[in-house]
Amino acid sequence: MDLLRLCATLALVILAWGTPATAEKLDAEIAFEQSQAAIGNQTAAHVLRDHRGRDLPLEQFRGKPLVVSLVYTSCASVCPLVTDHLRSAVLESRDVLGAQSFDILTFGFDASGDRPGQLAGFAGTHKLLEIDGWQIASAEEAVTEALLSDLGFSFRAAAGGYAHVTQTTILDSEGKVYRQVYGQSFPLPMLFEPLKELVLGRTTRSFAADALWDRLTFLCTVYDPLTGAYRFDYAIVFGMFFGALSLILMGWVILRLWLERRRAQKERLTVRGRKVV
Template structure:
């Protein structure tokens, strides 16, 4: 088993973080989890068209951040091939414009905009609102530290964490998703919470509609897609109607009892 594959299976390997420190598996996981809740710095990158973009450009919608290197021939392609259908499922369930995705090459010497563009095209990851970004090493190290991502050079290649970071609408790290593959629920569920659970206040009509979509949008493992389960909303309506009927009967009975008590001498 290759060192990179061993790292993937274990999720984390005893390894230095980007800044050069050596940490244990437990410490590496602690570093990753400690990043949850951190507001990301407004770092600058270059997209595959050569345009300068900043992380702040993606605020206002949830953001998925993944890091890889284009020279990888095993794990990184597997990760992106797994992430692609999950992103597509999320876009279908929540809307293409409801969130952003950025994949960033951490090998600054080789992950140029052109190579990232070719990598995205090769793996059919050219979905709406999915950007592949390049950066200088200082910027990449700052991002890796901010999102708790561990990577290091080893024998002419890289070992790294298998991680997708979920960032909320305000640029704050909301959740980490780990693994060699990313099935749709692992990606869609945190996005559902951010898109439908926080977009509108519950007191508004939009907020109520979003909460209904949040609880009634269900994953079908046989098809690998999400769908709106009308039976759940019908059940909620029937349950609410039954509760209103019971309360009405109880209220009428209480009023009848009080009226009878007043008539008695």
């Protein structure tokens, strides 16, 4: 938790350096506490506005995990970098979890500046809408304030922009806040691991082939720091297979010995019975 707190604090400080605050300063410690306290929050049925000016109900994303990226489109420094990094991380994660495994929402929190035209321009620059399941939206001030409260996101006006934590929020399939990811170039596992937990599940009680395969994928997908990507580790599969095979063989040997011992006991009892007669 201390490392997570440090990352969140640094993420805020880096942005604040580039935009000296002209209003109330954003306290990094308080912002972090509010962000973490939001974990478990149920997001309300907010209705957003997409890049075409059409209503985009947040409930539309129920049924899958949702990655929410919080930016403002007039940002010329951190937000574009965060978005490009997130795009790469999303593609890497979907290579393993599946193209339809989770959705992404880029939300413009500048209610007065993030209008449909600005959203469309931002999405086009970063090629967001080319990725299936990625939406970009904003909302009126009251809805924006309520949504950001649900997500535990804090920001303050600053000269030429806003000071805010570079926060990406992961919602579960029911719309509850599951995990917060901080920083403009976070390590891939920070995004992938919680998504893997949500998409594949930590446990399964089903014996269906697809459920068992999901469980196997969950156990055997590992991060390779040399390539910066995830891969399916067949060595784990082979280890599990030969381990199970060894247990089966050991069980078979024990069973054979037990059966032979019972047979020998019965034979001795039979011989004794004949002698008595």
